[in-house]
Amino acid sequence: MFEAAEVGNKLDKATFKREAPGVRAALLAVQRRIAGSELAPVILISGAEGAGKGETVGLLHAWMDARGLETHVLWDETDEERERPEYWRYWRTLPPRGKIGIFFGSWYTRPIVDRVFGRIDDATFERTMRRVRDFERMLTLEGYPILKYWLHLSKKAERKRIKELRADPRMKWRLSRDAKKFFKHYDDFRRVSEGCVRLTSTGFAPWTVVEATNDAYRNLTVTTSVLHALEEALDEVAERARAKTRKARLPKAKKANILRRLDLTQSLSGKAYDTRLATAQAGVGRLARKLRKAERSLILVLEGPDAGGKGGAIRRVTAAMNPYLYRVIGIAAPTDEEAAHPYLWRFWRHLPRRGRVTIYDRSWYGRVLVERIEGFARPDEWRRAFTEINDFEQQLAEAGTLTLKFWLAISAKEQLRRFKDRQGTPYKQYKITADDWRNRAKWNAYEAAACDMIERTSTDVAPWVLVEADDKKWARVKVLETIHEHLRAAL
Amino acid sequence: MFEAAEVGNKLDKATFKREAPGVRAALLAVQRRIAGSELAPVILISGAEGAGKGETVGLLHAWMDARGLETHVLWDETDEERERPEYWRYWRTLPPRGKIGIFFGSWYTRPIVDRVFGRIDDATFERTMRRVRDFERMLTLEGYPILKYWLHLSKKAERKRIKELRADPRMKWRLSRDAKKFFKHYDDFRRVSEGCVRLTSTGFAPWTVVEATNDAYRNLTVTTSVLHALEEALDEVAERARAKTRKARLPKAKKANILRRLDLTQSLSGKAYDTRLATAQAGVGRLARKLRKAERSLILVLEGPDAGGKGGAIRRVTAAMNPYLYRVIGIAAPTDEEAAHPYLWRFWRHLPRRGRVTIYDRSWYGRVLVERIEGFARPDEWRRAFTEINDFEQQLAEAGTLTLKFWLAISAKEQLRRFKDRQGTPYKQYKITADDWRNRAKWNAYEAAACDMIERTSTDVAPWVLVEADDKKWARVKVLETIHEHLRAAL
Numbered sequence: 001m002f003e004a005a006e007v008g009n010k011l012d013k014a015t016f017k018r019e020a021p022g023v024r025a026a027l028l029a030v031q032r033r034i035a036g037s038e039l040a041p042v043i044l045i046s047g048a049e050g051a052g053k054g055e056t057v058g059l060l061h062a063w064m065d066a067r068g069l070e071t072h073v074l075w076d077e078t079d080e081e082r083e084r085p086e087y088w089r090y091w092r093t094l095p096p097r098g099k100i101g102i103f104f105g106s107w108y109t110r111p112i113v114d115r116v117f118g119r120i121d122d123a124t125f126e127r128t129m130r131r132v133r134d135f136e137r138m139l140t141l142e143g144y145p146i147l148k149y150w151l152h153l154s155k156k157a158e159r160k161r162i163k164e165l166r167a168d169p170r171m172k173w174r175l176s177r178d179a180k181k182f183f184k185h186y187d188d189f190r191r192v193s194e195g196c197v198r199l200t201s202t203g204f205a206p207w208t209v210v211e212a213t214n215d216a217y218r219n220l221t222v223t224t225s226v227l228h229a230l231e232e233a234l235d236e237v238a239e240r241a242r243a244k245t246r247k248a249r250l251p252k253a254k255k256a257n258i259l260r261r262l263d264l265t266q267s268l269s270g271k272a273y274d275t276r277l278a279t280a281q282a283g284v285g286r287l288a289r290k291l292r293k294a295e296r297s298l299i300l301v302l303e304g305p306d307a308g309g310k311g312g313a314i315r316r317v318t319a320a321m322n323p324y325l326y327r328v329i330g331i332a333a334p335t336d337e338e339a340a341h342p343y344l345w346r347f348w349r350h351l352p353r354r355g356r357v358t359i360y361d362r363s364w365y366g367r368v369l370v371e372r373i374e375g376f377a378r379p380d381e382w383r384r385a386f387t388e389i390n391d392f393e394q395q396l397a398e399a400g401t402l403t404l405k406f407w408l409a410i411s412a413k414e415q416l417r418r419f420k421d422r423q424g425t426p427y428k429q430y431k432i433t434a435d436d437w438r439n440r441a442k443w444n445a446y447e448a449a450a451c452d453m454i455e456r457t458s459t460d461v462a463p464w465v466l467v468e469a470d471d472k473k474w475a476r477v478k479v480l481e482t483i484h485e486h487l488r489a490a491l
Numbered sequence: 492m493f494e495a496a497e498v499g500n501k502l503d504k505a506t507f508k509r510e511a512p513g514v515r516a517a518l519l520a521v522q523r524r525i526a527g528s529e530l531a532p533v534i535l536i537s538g539a540e541g542a543g544k545g546e547t548v549g550l551l552h553a554w555m556d557a558r559g560l561e562t563h564v565l566w567d568e569t570d571e572e573r574e575r576p577e578y579w580r581y582w583r584t585l586p587p588r589g590k591i592g593i594f595f596g597s598w599y600t601r602p603i604v605d606r607v608f609g610r611i612d613d614a615t616f617e618r619t620m621r622r623v624r625d626f627e628r629m630l631t632l633e634g635y636p637i638l639k640y641w642l643h644l645s646k647k648a649e650r651k652r653i654k655e656l657r658a659d660p661r662m663k664w665r666l667s668r669d670a671k672k673f674f675k676h677y678d679d680f681r682r683v684s685e686g687c688v689r690l691t692s693t694g695f696a697p698w699t700v701v702e703a704t705n706d707a708y709r710n711l712t713v714t715t716s717v718l719h720a721l722e723e724a725l726d727e728v729a730e731r732a733r734a735k736t737r738k739a740r741l742p743k744a745k746k747a748n749i750l751r752r753l754d755l756t757q758s759l760s761g762k763a764y765d766t767r768l769a770t771a772q773a774g775v776g777r778l779a780r781k782l783r784k785a786e787r788s789l790i791l792v793l794e795g796p797d798a799g800g801k802g803g804a805i806r807r808v809t810a811a812m813n814p815y816l817y818r819v820i821g822i823a824a825p826t827d828e829e830a831a832h833p834y835l836w837r838f839w840r841h842l843p844r845r846g847r848v849t850i851y852d853r854s855w856y857g858r859v860l861v862e863r864i865e866g867f868a869r870p871d872e873w874r875r876a877f878t879e880i881n882d883f884e885q886q887l888a889e890a891g892t893l894t895l896k897f898w899l900a901i902s903a904k905e906q907l908r909r910f911k912d913r914q915g916t917p918y919k920q921y922k923i924t925a926d927d928w929r930n931r932a933k934w935n936a937y938e939a940a941a942c943d944m945i946e947r948t949s950t951d952v953a954p955w956v957l958v959e960a961d962d963k964k965w966a967r968v969k970v971l972e973t974i975h976e977h978l979r980a981a982l
Binding site: 025028029032054057058061062065066067068069070071072073078079080102104170173282286289311314315318319322323324327328329330335336337359361426427430 | 519552557559563571805
């Protein structure tokens with residue numbers, strides 16, 4: 001695969017000097033179009049030691065407007081990163097729409113190095129590459145064109161380059177500390193890198209392998225390719241904008257579905273409630289401290305119809321824990337920084353560090369509930385969200401996070417009763433808005449969407465717990481006892 | 492001072508139960524008013540070991556809407572925090588307008604502990620407290636009412652409380668690991684804490700010392716006080732809104748001022764430029780790497796009239812450095828998350844970690860330039876900005892950051908020439924907007940504001956460097972050589 005980049009491609013300096021100004025002006029122009037678009041291109045510069053990754057990034061910086069570029073080096077992790085799932089650091093560094101992100105090192109770096117030094121086996125490596133593919137597919141669909149460059153040097157060329165760099169005191173620093181060690185493993189790196197390029201050259205995010213022996217050739221090839229890829233991405237966006245969006249069709253609820261089968265008449269007496277709640281709270285409090293010591297983390301998701309009792313249940317959970325252990329994130333309309341990133345970004349940013357708890361009052365499931373029903377997300381967007389969400393929760397599990405999702409189910413009748421009660425009670429009035437009545441009118445569609453969601457996203461690693469919530473006492477005890485049980489089993 | 496909180500204040504449970512629902516409903520109501528306001532109250536809960544800080548925070552959480560609360564524990568620092576000025580962690584945790592921040596531990600914790608254990612002396616402690624006062628004054632003026640509670644226990648009461656907690660297996664965890672060690676120093680803590688409360692009880696952010704022996708009394712006192720303080724803050728806002736804003740008066744430039752005294756005819760020949768630029772760039776590149784090893788950081792600020800050559804100068808600086816070492820932050824209109832925080836927040840968030848460089852293309856000085864001239868900031872806001880900025884830059888210096896500020900000065904004539912050139916060159920047209928022409932019409936006012944700014948904010952730790960920029964070559968070389976010199980002197 002890399003042989004095609006060992007054919008001695010060269011460019012004389014005169015040609016480069018002649019071509020460069022045109023490419024540069026065009027790059028600036030395309031960058032301005034990006035700035036006014038919904039796109040946030042991501043450029044990965046990878047490749048061999050001494051192949052000129054730094055110079056290439058430097059050239060892009062020199063030619064484009066640095067204010068529209070964000071360059072990230074993904075080598076050492078900080079402890080805030082280490083305490084969260086691996087991809088957290090990639091999510092936090094994604095550029096907002098309108099900017100271009102340049103990555104020096106990327107989600108490819110660690111798997112390749114780990115494979116070369118035998119820290120992971122082939123199967124794990126391939127699984128990692130599949131995750132990369134999923135991530136890049138999602139990014140592409142979210143308006144993040146991915147441009148991946150592999151700067152290649154033949155073994156001979158690399159040996160020569162390292163020697164040259166080392167001999168020149170002004171250039172020596174360009175070599176990483178590990179250059180020598182890495183060169184010893186040239187053949188392994190080559191084999192693993194080829195595998196990586198093969199496994200992740202997809203239609204939506206292909207690799208461009210660039211022969212890097214000759215600086216002028218490398219520089220012109222990369223910049224020209226960036227230029228064309230960005231132009232293409234902009235054209236595609238324009239085309240998509242012309243294509244009509246299909247109108248959302250409201251899903252219909254089946255007569256017999258998992259939610260209708262719930263026995264909503266279940267209830268608890270005041271006395272049983274007090275005892276069981278107190279016991280569960282004591283247990284959750286104790287285990288939350290144990291969670292901290294064990295450096296695990298916990299995510300609770302609460303979803304359900306309006307007035308289902310999410311807030312009340314959350315207060316019973318938080319009452320059991322030391323306030324510094326948890327954070328409650330209420331999900332409403334996204335801020336403009338959130339809207340300028342892929343859908344899941346606003347949830348990634350609040351992930352708990354090890355030992356902590358994040359409680360989401362509504363969550364990423366909004367994508368397949370309200371956004372689906374109200375048409376805020378296109379059908380292709382909410383359809384792929386199921387997979388994206390499952391993958392997200394899988395990553396949480398791999399990082400030692402316990403995820404529990406509660407659906408607080410109430411009947412349409414009970415909802416109406418609570419709405420009326422809220423309207424009649426001064427300090428509850430703020431809880432009820434015109435939106436609530438509008439959503440209620442689409443009760444069946446919401447129910448059908450919820451059934452879909454539960455069916456597709458209740459997994460071993462992040463199960464949905466259906467809570468009969470017409471009786472608040474029953475619901476709260478069930479939530480607390482479920483958390484207690486799961487914590488006990490996990491710790 | 493604390494004697495007033497050792498008088499045996501008590502409340503019987505019945506009274507508490509009777510009063511609580513009213514306070515709670517009122518708190519919820521006031522929280523909703525906060526949510527719709529420009530305020531972001533900050534509540535600090537401090538005090539003795541075992542005085543019930545955790546319970547108090549827990550109660551506030553239980554009574555209010557957790558979605559509008561953000562609780563932060565400021566004990567251990569992460570390495571991302573350690574690599575920046577001390578206050579970075581406070582800035583990053585400030586709530587956005589409309590939310591309430593509760594701080595467990597705060598900017599008071601470290602100075603008090605350090606003073607008790609003799610790590611800092613009285614003079615340093617007092618200096619720290621002055622910084623706290625400045626910080627809190629700024630926060631208050633920015634719409635962050637500060638509510639500070641000191642939960643006090645007499646020595647006898649604290650001994651008893653620690654004993655009780657330790658004897659109860661369900662409560663033992665409430666004691667910090669250091670409880671015993673801290674209690675040994677009860678008298679020192681008391682003395683230092685009293686000093687702290689005295690030094691930082693200001694009109695805008697007073698301390699409330701609360702006798703904490705009796706739970707019911709403590710809980711009702713704190714919650715009622717929070718309630719009243721928040722109501723007062725909301726009333727003040729309403730009052731201020733009624734008061735008319737004074738109209739901004741455009742400052743007039745003096746005939747002889749520091750900018751007009753510059754010799755803008757200075758220029759460099761192409762040859763001298765090439766040589767001197769290359770030398771300075773090589774030096775800056777080398778020292779940027781040294782900076783990294785030395786774990787220092789560098790901030791460059793570029794300001795000046797439109798078309799003054801900021802972008803070009805920045806590109807010459809970045810060309811000298813490895814792209815992963817620096818970050819260029821272009822300052823334009825704030826995002827909504829930025830607008831929801833105090834003015835300096837958007838600059839704090841981009842501070843470089845140790846060993847890195849942040850280049851601000853326009854900066855916090857916008858407050859006393861464009862915001863002053865265009866009336867985006869009220870006179871009292873831009874007037875206090877001078878002090879706030881000086882203090883900000885002082886903090887940078889204390890954290891080992893080198894700050895250099897460049898004013899790229901051009902003549903009105905040269906600006907006109909460049910505007911026309913930009914309009915005539917296709918790939919430069921994007922650089923010129925209607926705003927640029929509007930600003931140009933206020934040339935004298937901008938010049939006067941710049942002179943004011945330079946006079947008031949050129950300090951030893953963050954000097955302004957005036958750059959004669961009618962000749963771009965001269966300007967670029969001067970920028971590079973100045974950076975080179977300062978880096979050499981500092982490293």
